[in-house]
Amino acid sequence: MREGSLEAPKRHPLDWKNPEFWDPAKLDSELERVFGICHGCRRCVNLCTAFPTLFDLVDASPTLEADGVAKQDFAKVVDQCYLCDLCFMTKCPYVPPHPWNVDFPHVMLRAKAVKFRKGASLRDRLLSSTDAMGKLAAIPVVAQTVNAVNRNSLARKVLQSVLGVHAERELPPYAGRKFRSTAGDSKSFPVKNGKQTPGKVALYATCYANYNEPGMGHDLLAILEHNEIPYVLAEKEACCGMPKLELGDFDSVEKLKIKNIPVLARLAREGYAILTPVPSCTLMFKQELPLMFPEDSDVIAVRDAMFDPFEYFVLRKKEGLLKSDFKQALGKVAYHIPCHSRVQNMGQKTREMLEMIPGTDLAVVERCAGHDGTWGVKREFFDNSMKIGRPVFRQMAAGAPATIASDCPIAARHILQGMGDEAKDVEKAHPLALVRKAYGI
Numbered sequence: 001m002r003e004g005s006l007e008a009p010k011r012h013p014l015d016w017k018n019p020e021f022w023d024p025a026k027l028d029s030e031l032e033r034v035f036g037i038c039h040g041c042r043r044c045v046n047l048c049t050a051f052p053t054l055f056d057l058v059d060a061s062p063t064l065e066a067d068g069v070a071k072q073d074f075a076k077v078v079d080q081c082y083l084c085d086l087c088f089m090t091k092c093p094y095v096p097p098h099p100w101n102v103d104f105p106h107v108m109l110r111a112k113a114v115k116f117r118k119g120a121s122l123r124d125r126l127l128s129s130t131d132a133m134g135k136l137a138a139i140p141v142v143a144q145t146v147n148a149v150n151r152n153s154l155a156r157k158v159l160q161s162v163l164g165v166h167a168e169r170e171l172p173p174y175a176g177r178k179f180r181s182t183a184g185d186s187k188s189f190p191v192k193n194g195k196q197t198p199g200k201v202a203l204y205a206t207c208y209a210n211y212n213e214p215g216m217g218h219d220l221l222a223i224l225e226h227n228e229i230p231y232v233l234a235e236k237e238a239c240c241g242m243p244k245l246e247l248g249d250f251d252s253v254e255k256l257k258i259k260n261i262p263v264l265a266r267l268a269r270e271g272y273a274i275l276t277p278v279p280s281c282t283l284m285f286k287q288e289l290p291l292m293f294p295e296d297s298d299v300i301a302v303r304d305a306m307f308d309p310f311e312y313f314v315l316r317k318k319e320g321l322l323k324s325d326f327k328q329a330l331g332k333v334a335y336h337i338p339c340h341s342r343v344q345n346m347g348q349k350t351r352e353m354l355e356m357i358p359g360t361d362l363a364v365v366e367r368c369a370g371h372d373g374t375w376g377v378k379r380e381f382f383d384n385s386m387k388i389g390r391p392v393f394r395q396m397a398a399g400a401p402a403t404i405a406s407d408c409p410i411a412a413r414h415i416l417q418g419m420g421d422e423a424k425d426v427e428k429a430h431p432l433a434l435v436r437k438a439y440g441i
């Protein structure tokens with residue numbers, strides 16, 4: 001059997017509408033098959049804690065093979081996977097079209113989905129309801145109260161014992177005013193389409209920019225305006241569904257898709273580029289929804305119109321449609337590329353953009369920081385999350401940067417926390433904020 005392939009990996013759609021997908025015995029047999037291949041390969045041992053957990057179980061089993069691992073222990077491996085996709089995208093030589101057809105993250109996702117249907121904890125339901133939580137916290141007094149609770153160590157201990165949110169995890173504050181209600185209208189500019197980029201943008205703001213860091217959204221709009229690119233906000237939006245997907249809650253993902261996709265598909269068909277400032281949300285529309293709903297032409301239209309903001313800017317630059325009148329140097333910046341940007345397979349677009357800015361000394365770290373959306377927040381995974389992130393914390397601190405940045409705002413917060421004392425004099429800024437600053441706008 002040949003190892004590896006010269007062909008591009010091909011991801012099969014998730015067969016979740018098929019009753020067999022939900023059959024626990026069939027799932028166990030697929031888990032055992034894939035675990036057996038991984039045990040013989042072991043390339044991914046240092047990617048995350050799922051693989052060491054698996055290999056320890058195999059090594060302790062009576063047969064020293066995957067078939068000797070008790071089926072109830074399979075969940076221990078599944079729980080350690082936070083679906084970063086890196087094993088599929090960067091390591092595995094047995095991904096389809098290889099006949100062994102190993103898609104480790106998707107088997108993990110299937111196991112999470114089967115477990116979710118048996119019942120999920122209140123903590124998991126709350127943490128993954130980013131939109132509902134954000135709406136609640138957007139009420140001014142509530143936002144202040146939630147932020148005060150998050151900063152209070154006694155209250156955090158209570159939160160840990162009642163809800164299982166680790167007391168030491170630094171949580172993002174809620175903003176007093178939502179991005180969507182404070183975003184200004186676009187000036188009227190002529191639409192200049194490029195060969196690969198539409199000349200007008202529709203923004204899907206994301207829960208995070210809307211409720212937690214509205215500045216990211218405002219920075220993106222300011223960059224568009226500076227480059228005379230007209231924009232609109234998607235007139236309605238719900239959560240992209242990524243936090244629900246990570247739990248295996250496919251039914252909620254479908255409900256959110258039914259809210260979002262018609263609005264976004266209309267914008268796609270009207271010729272807008274759709275941008276989202278959070279890589280996990282971009283990935284949801286580019287990859288995960290198309291794998292769940294491969295026959296849905298609206299989902300495919302949205303996928304084809306969706307850009308990471310820096311992917312869009314770098315393409316515009318190549319088309320001669322992006323300004324490079326940068327006025328301010330950025331100095332020493334340590335920049336982290338999050339997994340959900342890497343698996344978009346678009347190259348290092350943020351890096352390319354930041355490197356265009358004169359007087360910027362960029363150190364790039366391309367390694368998983370180990371947080372994921374909600375995984376690293378949970379009491380039982382916090383320690384592993386910090387352990388996985390340690391090499392990233394070290395590399396980001398090396399060279400004593402003035403600023404640290406990541407496209408993923410959650411990873412950036414996690415990295416700053418992990419850097420500890422070394423982050424004392426370091427500023428955290430989203431790459432969009434850095435570009436805006438460099439333009440002097």
Ligand code: SF4
Pocket residue numbers: 047048049050051080081082083084085086087088104105108
């Ligand atoms: S998807 Fe990420 S977390 Fe899950 S097993 Fe692969 S590398 Fe580990």
Ligand code: SF4
Pocket residue numbers: 037038039041042043044045087088091092093094102104
């Ligand atoms: S996912 Fe692929 S590369 Fe990683 S251990 Fe399993 S078989 Fe090996």
